[in-house]
Amino acid sequence: MTNIDTIKNIAKGKKIHIYTDGSSKGNPGPGGYGIFIEEFLENKNYKRQIISEGYRYTTNNRMELLSVIVGLEKIPQNRQNITVFTDSKYIINPINKNWIYTWEQNNFKNKKNIDLWIRFLKVFKKHFIFFQWMKSHGYHYINDYCDRLAEMAVKKKN
Template sequence: MIEVYIDGASAGNPGPSGAGIFIKNAGKVERFSLFLGEMTNHEAEFHALLHALKICLQNGFRTISIRTDSELVSRSMEKEFVKNKGYADLLHTALQLSKQFELFFIKWIPSSENKTADELARQGIRKHKEKGANTKNE
């Protein structure tokens, strides 16, 4: 089973946001650090999930276990419902993607167990800030 750790982060709420994805596959690891644009922290968490699901599908993974420190994302996926209608489209897309796997699990984990994905998400924000700073100096 493929273990996928995800996290979203925002520098402000809303603010520049990033997604971190850490995939463990039979001893091999892959790390993804993505800039997401301006959004809230909860939106960043959902976008981290969406990107992770797409990466796993592109790699042909059939059985995955997502680990997230976002209670909102894990509960929403398990219950297939979100109270805040602003997240409904994100949840709907995530549910559609998750149904393409033979087996899909999502589990909430404490932040202390998700440090790698958290750092990758923060790197996504920093990369964008550094790129913006370099662009302004040119």
């Protein structure tokens, strides 16, 4: 497939927005994540999905990364046009600055959360993904909602 074909496929595909947030009380400590997925379908229809989960002992960075992974894993079809909104520079910088590929080439030597970064790359490579950073607690209602979902998940940790 040529680059032009790829661009055409992106343009005619449905758009998907994934909003994510992760949290932990203590670092490490109990934690959780919240995810809000919007799929914009034909005829101005849309589908929404809300996901959250809590953990007994984790870190904030693990929850931030896991929220993105789980959100992407919920998209059943490959090669989708996805925008991921996150307030985590822990996720944004490795992607937007292309560090992730160097890490992968070096087998994630001296990196934390290797299991999650490997899992992330598997799902990341299946789609056309743009990452958009949002200011934490910046009064964006969906980002704030994901924050509340993550906080509630911390309290209901599995």
